[in-house]
Amino acid sequence: MPAAPSPSSGAASTDARRPAGDPAVSAAEKAAAKAWKVDLRELGRRAGSMREWEKTLPARPGWGVEMIGVPEGAPVSLHLRLESVMEGVLVSGTVDVPVTGQCARCLDPVEDTVELDVQELYAYEGSTTEATSGEDEVRRIEGDQLDLAPLVRDTVVLTLPLSPTCTPDCAGLCADCGERLDDLPADHTHEVIDPRFAGLAERFATLNDTRTDTEEN
Numbered sequence: 001m002p003a004a005p006s007p008s009s010g011a012a013s014t015d016a017r018r019p020a021g022d023p024a025v026s027a028a029e030k031a032a033a034k035a036w037k038v039d040l041r042e043l044g045r046r047a048g049s050m051r052e053w054e055k056t057l058p059a060r061p062g063w064g065v066e067m068i069g070v071p072e073g074a075p076v077s078l079h080l081r082l083e084s085v086m087e088g089v090l091v092s093g094t095v096d097v098p099v100t101g102q103c104a105r106c107l108d109p110v111e112d113t114v115e116l117d118v119q120e121l122y123a124y125e126g127s128t129t130e131a132t133s134g135e136d137e138v139r140r141i142e143g144d145q146l147d148l149a150p151l152v153r154d155t156v157v158l159t160l161p162l163s164p165t166c167t168p169d170c171a172g173l174c175a176d177c178g179e180r181l182d183d184l185p186a187d188h189t190h191e192v193i194d195p196r197f198a199g200l201a202e203r204f205a206t207l208n209d210t211r212t213d214t215e216e217n
């Protein structure tokens with residue numbers, strides 16, 4: 001088996017990007033990040049061994065796209081199964097994430113819970129899979145730990161719509177008054193009449209009525 005390069009910070013580490021805060025904050029930060037790491041010692045390396053993993057964990061920061069995302073700390077429910085396979089650990093199941101954002105059409109707040117399907121292989125250090133694939137292709141097991149946070153983050157980012165809507169057929173905003181069209185009567189229009197000519201317009205309306213009457217006779 002080829003010698004594996006020294007273990008790095010993981011398939012898609014966000015932690016590297018985060019600036020170091022004050023010690024108290026980083027301690028809390030570390031604990032929050034650690035909560036997403038599964039200790040694999042219990043599962044063991046024998047192919048076929050399996051473990052259910054049901055947990056609710058606070059969302060990590062930065063899970064979202066421009067107009068919608070998972071608020072940091074929001075409860076994320078994980079219903080996962082961890083299965084030991086030859087090359088690593090297969091993680092599969094569903095993840096329920098609360099999301100908040102803004103309707104891309106009317107800008108109303110959007111709040112929802114999205115169920116994500118996940119299925120991912122985490123490769124063992126030194127496994128053929130690890131040796132033959134790039135770090136960004138296959139997630140890695142680091143020591144006895146498997147970090148679920150990057151998997152959930154990537155799934156969230158790939159799944160959330162770039163243009164979320166409050167309802168599937170939200171009509172957006174009135175171009176003239178900026179009110180939500182769905183809140184306005186169906187015949188909502190703006191007759192743009194200069195107030196100085198309002199009286200004149202009224203007279204014309206009466207004239208037209210009279211003329212129609214005479215023409216019909």
Ligand SMILES: [Zn+2]
Pocket residue numbers: 103104105106107108165166167170171172
């Ligand atoms: Zn809307």
Ligand SMILES: [Zn+2]
Pocket residue numbers: 174175176177178179188189190
């Ligand atoms: Zn309007």
